[in-house]
Amino acid sequence: xxxxxxxxxxxxxxxxxxxxxxxxxxxxxxxxxxxxxxxxxxxxxxxxxxxxxxxxxxxxxxxxxxxxxxxxxxxxxxxxxxxxxxxxxxxxxxxxxxxxxxxxxxxxxxxxxxxxxxxxxxxxxxxxxxxxxxxxxxxxxxxxxxxxxxxxxxxxxxxxxxxxxxxxxxxxxxxxxxxxxxxxxxxxxxxxxxxxxxxxxxxxxxxxxxxxxxxxxxxxxxxxxxxxxxxxxxxxxxxxx
Numbered sequence: 369x370x371x372x373x374x375x376x377x378x379x380x381x382x383x384x385x386x387x388x389x390x391x392x393x394x395x396x397x398x399x400x401x402x403x404x405x406x407x408x409x410x411x412x413x414x415x416x417x418x419x420x421x422x423x424x425x426x427x428x429x430x431x432x433x434x435x436x437x438x439x440x441x442x443x444x445x446x447x448x449x450x451x452x453x454x455x456x457x458x459x460x461x462x463x464x465x466x467x468x469x470x471x472x473x474x475x476x477x478x479x480x481x482x483x484x485x486x487x488x489x490x491x492x493x494x495x496x497x498x499x500x501x502x503x504x505x506x507x508x509x510x511x512x513x514x515x516x517x518x519x520x521x522x523x524x525x526x527x528x529x530x531x532x533x534x535x536x537x538x539x540x541x542x543x544x545x546x547x548x549x550x551x552x553x554x555x556x557x558x559x560x561x562x563x564x565x566x567x568x569x570x571x572x573x574x575x576x577x578x579x580x581x582x583x584x585x586x587x588x589x590x591x592x593x594x595x596x597x598x599x600x601x602x603x604x605x606x607x608x609x
Contacts, residue, residue, distance in 0.1 A: 379546050385424035386412075387546070393433055398444040406441060458538045459505045459513055468508050474532050476502035480519075487516045489581060490520045491588040499527045501502065502539060502567050504602060506510065511567045512600055514559070517592040526563040537590075554580040556598065563595045574598040 379387065389404070398404055410421045425442055428434045435443045437571070438573050462471040480607055482490065482498040490498060499519040504511050523545045528538050557577045564571045578594040 378417045379543075380512070381414070382420045382423040382427075383546050385410055385414050385416065385421055386469065389424065389428060390433065393444060396574075400444055402444045404444060406440045425566060434464060438511055456544075458536050459515075460536045460539065463505075463507045463512070466507075471474065471503045471509070472533050472536070473506070474501065475504065476500060477528050477532070479528065482518075486518060486591070489591055490518065492520065497521055502566075503532055503537070505536070507600075513596040514563045514566050516563075516595075517590055519590045520588055523589045537592075539581060541582075541590060545582075545589045549583040553583045559595055567595065567597050569597045569599075576601055601609065 386551075390543070391540070392398060395541065399402045407418055407421045407425070410416075410424075411418055412419070414578070425436060426510065429436050433445050435445055437443070460470045466543065478500050479497050480500045482492050482494065482496050484494045484496065487490075487494045487496060499521055501517050504516070505513040505515060515537065518529070518538075524541055526544075527537075527540070530537075532540075555573050555577050558571060559567060559569065559573065559575050561571060563575070565574070567575075569575070575598050576596040579592070581591045582589045
């Protein structure tokens with residue numbers, strides 16, 4: 369059995385169990401149909417109650433990631449029964465997984481006044497304050513992603529004090545506002561003049577543009593526009609029947 373898992377601050381105990389198992393499933397530790405750790409093993413591994421483990425497994429089952437058979441155990445879900453999903457990926461982890469070096473340049477980190485459209489999407493009143501960052505992420509020194517992000521201060525009051533050259537907004541926000549829901553929009557589009565300049569590409573270059581809005585416990589957390597040069601970035605997925 370694995371050694372006891374070190375708790376992660378900022379997450380409820382059941383969320384720690386759930387997030388750990390989701391990460392294990394994502395990296396392929398448990399093949400579809402494979403038997404996963406028992407509730408008793410998870411209780412010992414995380415030092416939590418059985419009720420806590422049961423809640424984590426129930427939520428994973430509700431998301432279609434595991435199957436639970438009473439008196440038998442918990443199994444990784446068969447892929448043909450899992451809906452098509454997109455995973456919130458930390459750009460630092462994505463780059464590191466390729467064995468490359470991630471770095472970031474912060475071009476803006478400021479408190480601004482929310483206009484009507486932005487305020488509505490973040491669940492704020494028009495004129496309320498909102499946090500705004502503009503960051504370019506580099507892979508081995510080459511610009512890979514322009515991240516233009518607005519954050520609801522109520523969900524992350526210390527956001528502007530974070531050194532985003534050392535950690536990414538995605539990583540930080542997942543720590544302080546866990547249990548996200550997300551809506552995505554993905555399109556091929558030309559960059560704005562500012563984005564083209566920051567990414568070092570011509571205005572005519574097709575880019576992969578991901579717009580993402582995330583919610584924690586029913587409260588909007590952040591809206592991000594993520595722009596990737598089409599010649600440098602590939603959105604990948606995998607399927608194993």
